[in-house]
Amino acid sequence: MSLKRIPTGINGLDPIVDGGFPKGSLILLAGNPGTGKTIFSAQFLYHGVTEHGENGVYVSFAESRETFFSNMLDFGFEFEKLEEKGKFRLLDMVTMREEGVSSLLEMILSEVRSIKAGRLVIDSFSAMAQAF
Numbered sequence: 001m002s003l004k005r006i007p008t009g010i011n012g013l014d015p016i017v018d019g020g021f022p023k024g025s026l027i028l029l030a031g032n033p034g035t036g037k038t039i040f041s042a043q044f045l046y047h048g049v050t051e052h053g054e055n056g057v058y059v060s061f062a063e064s065r066e067t068f069f070s071n072m073l074d075f076g077f078e079f080e081k082l083e084e085k086g087k088f089r090l091l092d093m094v095t096m097r098e099e100g101v102s103s104l105l106e107m108i109l110s111e112v113r114s115i116k117a118g119r120l121v122i123d124s125f126s127a128m129a130q131a132f
């Protein structure tokens with residue numbers, strides 16, 4: 001029985017990781033600021049929604065909603081349109097940091113369930129740790 005994999009949509013990566021990430025796995029991206037972690041994560045989500053019908057949730061502790069949508073348009077990722085269609089949700093935690101950790105987790109899980117998300121990105125772990 002082979003492990004089901006989900007394609008990343010990142011050019012050149014899928015062949016290296018046997019066709020994609022193992023379904024249900026937790027992937028941690030680490031790197032200095034400006035190394036492409038946000039773009040990598042966004043491409044993973046966008047590819048999942050547009051090519052595989054897997055809805056996605058992006059939790060941002062680093063960029064506001066407006067900044068994220070604007071920056072992603074530079075790469076051709078029209079997340080705002082996907083959100084309007086109910087296929088993508090962005091949780092802007094930059095403006096919601098007064099919530100406690102348990103409230104935050106409940107909010108994330110609620111959004112994941114509401115659109116039946118197959119992919120979830122939390123950007124970034126270090127920003128989340130600083131917020132709490």
